[in-house]
Amino acid sequence: MKKLAKACLLITAVLFAAPKVHAQISIGVTISANVAPPALPVYVQPACPTDGYLWVPGYWAYDNDSEDYYWVPGVWVAPPTPGYLWTPAYWGYAGGVYGFHAGYWGRHVGFYGGINYGYGYGGVGFGGGAWSGNTFRYNTAVVNVNTTVVHNTYVDKTVIVNNNVTVNNHNSFNGPGGVTAQPRPEEMAAMKEQHVPATSQQQSHERTASQDKSQFASVNHGKPNNAAMNKVGGSHFTPNGQKAPRNNNNNANNNAANNGHQNNDAAKQPNVQQDGHANNNAMKTTDAEKQDQQPAQQQQHVQQQQHNQQQQHVQQQQHNQQQQHSQQQHKQPQQQHKSAPKPHTEQKHEK
Incomplete structure (x- = not known):
């Protein structure tokens, strides 16, 4: 108009x-x-x-x-x-x-x-x-x-x-x-x-x-x-x-x-009353989402720790078995190279 x-x-x-x-x-x-x-x-x-x-x-x-x-x-x-x-x-x-x-x-x-x-x-x-x-x-x-x-x-x-x-x-x-x-x-x-x-x-x-x-x-x-x-x-x-x-x-x-x-600063500052409610709701929603995410994140962290421990245990067992097997193989050749004991002979003494 x-x-x-x-x-x-x-x-x-x-x-x-x-x-x-x-x-x-x-x-x-x-x-x-x-x-x-x-x-x-x-x-x-x-x-x-x-x-x-x-x-x-x-x-x-x-x-x-x-x-x-x-x-x-x-x-x-x-x-x-x-x-x-x-x-x-x-x-x-x-x-x-x-x-x-x-x-x-x-x-x-x-x-x-x-x-x-x-x-x-x-x-x-x-x-x-x-x-x-x-x-x-x-x-x-x-x-x-x-x-x-x-x-x-x-x-x-x-x-x-x-x-x-x-x-x-x-x-x-x-x-x-x-x-x-x-x-x-x-x-x-x-x-x-x-x-x-x-x-x-x-x-x-x-x-x-x-x-x-x-x-x-x-x-x-x-x-x-x-x-x-x-x-x-x-x-x-x-x-x-x-x-x-x-x-x-x-x-x-x-x-x-x-x-x-119109003053546009309200769009930038959450404390301005013009957009305060919307910003507060957005902040509350974000906090709630964070709280919901915390248990899931903690559970994931525990599961990850358990998985890492199991993996480390399996790797340690495999390492020990390999080490034992290597030691056994190293001993066998040494036993084979040992010289056989000389037969014992008795000396006869003439009267």
Whole structure:
């Protein structure tokens, strides 16, 4: 019911919004929220891990069930086809709601709300590199690449906005109180071109973020520790560019993220009342099973001891018999070699 009401509200906003706003919000809006997204966090871009990957800036996504924003880390990804560039997602305000405009792939970069995401996405177009045939060349003036594996590079500092390659401001949405940019003619043209939605890897990347409770704004207060990644499923990086430990609780946090951020610690700690009875019953069952197993284990132990003793006794008897037989065989040859006693002769004495 809540989702239906939001959908109706969004449709109303689209129908009655001003024409200039309608041009933005009518394309690619997939979700809406009643509150503005948090400010964009400032973070260091990890190095491009391999040739041909393109940068997808991090963004705030929204979970309707928990009514909370969560941070999708910036990440290097493979484009769906050579020659395509990424137009980032953005939030736009119109008719009392904030609408999410999904990003897309295309031959040219379209309008992304004038948001300065940094690293080539300064608010208009993209200055982080360009395609040369089927080869992508990276502008190392604004993007970070591993030059030991990526050799197609150049330097063009003219694309740097206000001497800042990261972000100039923290505005995360287009509209009153945020960025007030409007689509340029070239951006409008790009919006009408054939587009390809986010790849399956990108969708998986966003889904993983939605299952990590630490990525939600209500938990990290707008400062996610996992700010960026070098590739989907790769290394996590903190805002200052240091490698962050992997969160092994993603699976455990799945229900928390999708069901209103319920505290998931009860599933880990038997003393929490939420799952206490089930855990206590499981512990009692385990104790009972152990008690039942003890007599059987003791009986098996006694039987094993008896078997071992019998086996040792039989082996000892066999050893003794073999030893006696060997001794008898050794004595017989000695008796045969003894010389026979000489016959006794009497000497006669002549008188």
